[in-house]
Amino acid sequence: MADSEKKSARFVYADNAATTQVSPKVLEAMLPYFKDKYGNPSSLYSLSREAAEAVEDARAKIAELLGARPNEIYFTASGSEADNWAVKGAARANMAKGRHIVTSKIEHHAVLHTCKALEKEGFEVTYLDVDSDGLVDPEEFREALRSDTILATVMYANNEIGTVQPISELAAIARERKIPFFTDAVQAVGNLPVDVKELGVDMLALSGHKINAPKGIGALYIKNGTRIKSLIDGGGQERGRRAGTENVPYIVGLARALEIAVARIPELERVRMMRDRLIDGILSTIPHSRLNGSREKRLPGNVNIAFEFIEGESLVLLLDSAGIAASTGSACSTASLEPSHVLLAIGLPHEKAHGSLRLSISHETTEEDVDYILEKLPPIVERLRAMSPLYEDFLRGKQVHST
Numbered sequence: 001m002a003d004s005e006k007k008s009a010r011f012v013y014a015d016n017a018a019t020t021q022v023s024p025k026v027l028e029a030m031l032p033y034f035k036d037k038y039g040n041p042s043s044l045y046s047l048s049r050e051a052a053e054a055v056e057d058a059r060a061k062i063a064e065l066l067g068a069r070p071n072e073i074y075f076t077a078s079g080s081e082a083d084n085w086a087v088k089g090a091a092r093a094n095m096a097k098g099r100h101i102v103t104s105k106i107e108h109h110a111v112l113h114t115c116k117a118l119e120k121e122g123f124e125v126t127y128l129d130v131d132s133d134g135l136v137d138p139e140e141f142r143e144a145l146r147s148d149t150i151l152a153t154v155m156y157a158n159n160e161i162g163t164v165q166p167i168s169e170l171a172a173i174a175r176e177r178k179i180p181f182f183t184d185a186v187q188a189v190g191n192l193p194v195d196v197k198e199l200g201v202d203m204l205a206l207s208g209h210k211i212n213a214p215k216g217i218g219a220l221y222i223k224n225g226t227r228i229k230s231l232i233d234g235g236g237q238e239r240g241r242r243a244g245t246e247n248v249p250y251i252v253g254l255a256r257a258l259e260i261a262v263a264r265i266p267e268l269e270r271v272r273m274m275r276d277r278l279i280d281g282i283l284s285t286i287p288h289s290r291l292n293g294s295r296e297k298r299l300p301g302n303v304n305i306a307f308e309f310i311e312g313e314s315l316v317l318l319l320d321s322a323g324i325a326a327s328t329g330s331a332c333s334t335a336s337l338e339p340s341h342v343l344l345a346i347g348l349p350h351e352k353a354h355g356s357l358r359l360s361i362s363h364e365t366t367e368e369d370v371d372y373i374l375e376k377l378p379p380i381v382e383r384l385r386a387m388s389p390l391y392e393d394f395l396r397g398k399q400v401h402s403t
């Protein structure tokens, strides 16, 4: 039993947007490639051929599940690497045509910080605003595209507030102008149907550990004909575009996990209903709370609520002692204690951005888990508010107004 499980009668994992547990079926598929089938796919003997075949089978499977061709799928060591590669690789390959990039203010740091790094290399980046739901306006997107724009990148679904962008519409606008379009689909894959042809994107990133494969494996779809420079030079793996001996067991695990996740998408209606029960239950029992992100255009498992007068970090710690694993938003903003760039972009003032909580549930969440969260959360919020000088000021102010 893990530490967190010992402290309370129940343990509810509600942080699936941060990471997921490796599923037993995925682990089972991987194990032979740690044990007997350990060959280097690049070697010539039969042991290695087995490993090479496993990699190619995984590539073909992933391609089929995403509506791509096998030679359009490249394995990386993470979602972050796939994001870096798509953005830096496409920018550097198209430098002769222009140096302007269009993205949004609510991208994952793997895209945002990559854009910042490119600014230091002489690229110019437009960071599009989003509306109060976190949506990019297609017309604003269209207007931001210029004759020297060489890349547009907007994430499919946001990891903090769960907002799902109109990707096919944005990609079509970019295509009219012959501008390559990349989407970080790390949160969308396994939660929404993802078909690269239907979406009309040129590049798409995914990550294993968000869909019950291990941490440390990702993939990038690169449509044939897309100009992109390599990020990692060395051996000739991945058709000479991404060096490094293939992580055979993890690649096998990624394909198996994606297969399971895609087959499960129809079942996510149940998760969507639990999500709505959580949102409605929290908003109706806890005063001065509001939903962050779009009510309708939302990932099936994402709940993100701003509670006035309290700190999200304290809330997460008290929930932990009640056996509930949740988050304030992104792992990165948790470490830096900076208010989340996503919450600021949807217009929350600093103090409200600080008081936000993300619960990300999954197919493994039960109705009892939802009941448990709805039972534990309100008294914890009340307890924190009782200690909050902001809340005291607010109550005093209300008294003054009402007399």
Ligand SMILES: *Cc1c(COP(=O)(O)O)cnc(C)c1O
Pocket: 017, 077, 078, 079, 080, 081, 083, 108, 110, 155, 157, 158, 159, 184, 185, 186, 187, 207, 208, 209, 210, 216, 217, 218
């Ligand atoms: C988790 C995540 C990433 C990073 O993936 P890693 O495999 O953890 O590097 C990128 N983008 C989004 C939207 C994510 O949720």
